[in-house]
Amino acid sequence: MLTLIQNGEIYAPHYLGKKDLLIVDEKIGYIADRIARPENFVNVKVIDAEGKFIVPGFIDSHVHIIGGGGEGSFKTRTPEIQLTDATLSGVTTLIGVIGTDGTTRTMSSLIAKSRGLEEEGITCFVQTGSYQVPLKTLTGKIEDDIILVDKIIGVGEVAIADHRSSQPTAEEMAKIASAARIGGLLSGKAGVVNVHVGDSYDHLKVIEEVIEKTDIPIRQFYPTHINRNPHLFEEGIRFAKKGGYVDLTTSSIPKFFEEGEVKCSVGLRRMLDNQIDISQITFTSDGQASLPDFDEFGELLGLKIGRVSTLFQEVRDAVTQEGIPLEIALRVITQNPATILKLSQKGMITEGKDADLVFLNPDDYTIDTVFARGQLMVESGRAIVKGTFEQ
Numbered sequence: 003m004l005t006l007i008q009n010g011e012i013y014a015p016h017y018l019g020k021k022d023l024l025i026v027d028e029k030i031g032y033i034a035d036r037i038a039r040p041e042n043f044v045n046v047k048v049i050d051a052e053g054k055f056i057v058p059g060f061i062d063s064h065v066h067i068i069g070g071g072g073e074g075s076f077k078t079r080t081p082e083i084q085l086t087d088a089t090l091s092g093v094t095t096l097i098g099v100i101g102t103d104g105t106t107r108t109m110s111s112l113i114a115k116s117r118g119l120e121e122e123g124i125t126c127f128v129q130t131g132s133y134q135v136p137l138k139t140l141t142g143k144i145e146d147d148i149i150l151v152d153k154i155i156g157v158g159e160v161a162i163a164d165h166r167s168s169q170p171t172a173e174e175m176a177k178i179a180s181a182a183r184i185g186g187l188l189s190g191k192a193g194v195v196n197v198h199v200g201d202s203y204d205h206l207k208v209i210e211e212v213i214e215k216t217d218i219p220i221r222q223f224y225p226t227h228i229n230r231n232p233h234l235f236e237e238g239i240r241f242a243k244k245g246g247y248v249d250l251t252t253s254s255i256p257k258f259f260e261e262g263e264v265k266c267s268v269g270l271r272r273m274l275d276n277q278i279d280i281s282q283i284t285f286t287s288d289g290q291a292s293l294p295d296f297d298e299f300g301e302l303l304g305l306k307i308g309r310v311s312t313l314f315q316e317v318r319d320a321v322t323q324e325g326i327p328l329e330i331a332l333r334v335i336t337q338n339p340a341t342i343l344k345l346s347q348k349g350m351i352t353e354g355k356d357a358d359l360v361f362l363n364p365d366d367y368t369i370d371t372v373f374a375r376g377q378l379m380v381e382s383g384r385a386i387v388k389g390t391f392e393q
Contacts, residue, residue, distance in 0.1 A: 003027060003047070005376065006039055010051030010361065014351040015058060015332035023056070025357040028375040033353055051361055054370060055328070058336040058351050059094030059358025062313050063343060064159065064196065064226055064249065064286035067098035067126065068107055068115045071292025073166070074302050079103070082115060083290050083310065085122045085389030091311040094358035094374040095125040095348050097339075099159045099196065101291055102166050104132030109140040109147075116153050122389050124374045125348070125356070129158035129196050135170040137178065144178065148185030148193055155343060157182045157195045159226065162208045163234075164200025165300050172211035179212060179222045192344040194247075197225040205237040213244075220246045224342065226286060227251045229264040235272075242278045247342055249284045250334075252316040253308030255293055267319035270334065271326060284342065285334045287313040318367045328367075 005025040012018040012033070022037040023030060039046055071080040088096060098116055100107045109130060116126040130147040131137035137157065139147045147154045157178060161167030170178075179195050186193015197209060209223050220241075226249040228238035238248045250266045259265060264272070266285055273283055289310035295303040313335055320331040340349025347356040361371035372380035379387045 003376070004044065005047045005049065006037060007049045007051050007056065008037070010054050010056040011364075012351055013055055013057045013329050013332060015329050015336050017329050018351070023351070025373070025376045028357055030351060030353050030355055030357050033351070053364070055362040055364050056351065057332055057360050057362060058349055059360055059372065059374060060092045060313060060335045061095040061097075061339040061345065061348055062088070062093045062287050062289060062310055062335070063097040063284065063339045064099055064251075064288055065096050065310060066101055066288070066290040066308070067096060067119065068100070068111050069290055070101040070103065070107070071294070071305065071307070072103045072106070073292055073294045074305055078292060078305060079106070080290050080292050080307050084392055085119065085124065085387070086385045086392055087289070087310050088124055089372050089374065089379040089387070090369070090385055092314050092360040092369045092372055093124070093310055094372065095345065097155070097343065098126060098128040100132035101159060101198070102133050104134045104138050107132070109138065113140070113151065113153050118390075123377050123379060123387055125358070126153070127155045127343075127345075128153050129156050130154050131157050131160060133159065133161035133167055133198060135160060135168040135174050135178070144181035145185040145188070148182065148191055149189045155191045156186065156193050158224070159196045159198040161198040161200065163202035163204040163206075164198065165202075167198070167200065170208060172208050172215065175208050176212045176216050176218060179218045183218065183222055190344070192342065193222075194224040194342065195222060197223055199225050199227050199230070199234060201231055201234070203233065205234055206241050210241070220244055223247070224249060227288070229266060229269045230258075232262045232264065235264045235269060239273065239276050239278065242273065242282050243276075245282075247282050247284070248273070248278075249286055251288045252285050252312035253288045253291070253293060254312075255306050257295060258293070265319070266316035267324050270320050270331065271324040274326070280330055280333055281338055281341065283334050284338045285313060285316055314369065321367060
């Protein structure tokens with residue numbers, strides 16, 4: 003199938019200007035100033051993108067695709083993600099993780115859901131393990147999971163500095179990181195360790211001890227929730243200045259902001275003002291996770307659910323409220339996660355890469371159209387393709 007997109011302004015995410023783009027099956031075939039529709043040729047679908055920004059499909063690299071939560075007993079288990087939760091939010095690639103509940107949420111279910119989402123039209127990979135140490139893997143070994151299972155690209159989310167974690171030692175974290183690194187090297191995958199960082203003042207201490215006492219490089223770790231409170235955010239800046247990756251979580255509730263959580267768009271501005279290289283920063287939604295609120299004694303007060311839709315909302319706020327150029331802000335949900343996770347076909351609008359595209363309305367940066375692997379998923383803000391149980 004051939005789809006010719008004409009007259010759109012392309013952010014790849016760097017600005018290319020007004021170009022035509024030809025989709026050949028699932029890939030970006032050609033990008034040129036002008037591509038003429040051939041006469042007496044096979045059918046070519048033509049889309050006029052005049053007045054639209056065309057940007058790469060968004061990558062959300064921390065989503066509880068089979069649901070999460072459960073901190074308030076069984077009734078608080080959050081539901082699985084649906085296809086249009088992602089596509090209507092411009093997300094064309096998901097990375098699935100397991101969180102607090104590593105008992106009733108399993109690796110086999112995570113991989114099955116990943117394959118189901120791919121059958122429905124988007125791209126999905128997963129991380130092996132959950133909060134708990136020792137990790138509950140699919141095959142019994144981290145290396146084997148990463149090397150032998152195509153969908154598994156790394157480890158996560160392993161919890162530290164949190165009353166819900168297994169309180170892993172630096173030695174345990176070093177062994178996890180080493181296994182992930184070997185698995186990644188032997189399979190050509192990223193093999194990073196996605197680390198959930200909680201509210202504790204221990205912050206990134208365990209990771210930093212591993213880095214100081216072993217030969218494991220700092221970028222073997224991919225810590226998330228760095229914006230959850232002011233003191234962790236400052237530690238995140240220091241960690242990034244040492245060369246580490248930092249991930250900010252977009253899902254939140256007003257109460258968390260009142261308690262000091264750093265809004266992602268504001269956090270991005272502060273990171274850049276502190277001379278952190280944009281390539282080290284990402285946003286993820288923590289979609290379908292529970293957002294629990296605990297009191298000072300660790301008792302649950304209530305909880306909400308994370309939403310994938312918050313991912314681009316924070317990028318939009320970074321542009322419209324914080325004055326960050328679109329081509330810079332886009333990187334935290336396109337090029338950067340693709341590079342960190344070695345998703346070579348994702349994150350940029352370049353000939354030969356997957357045709358994952360989002361059309362934005364430039365007046366208000368709302369999502370108009372979404373292509374995933376060359377398939378039209380959303381048109382004029384309406385889902386064209388729906389998940390199996392969304393019909």
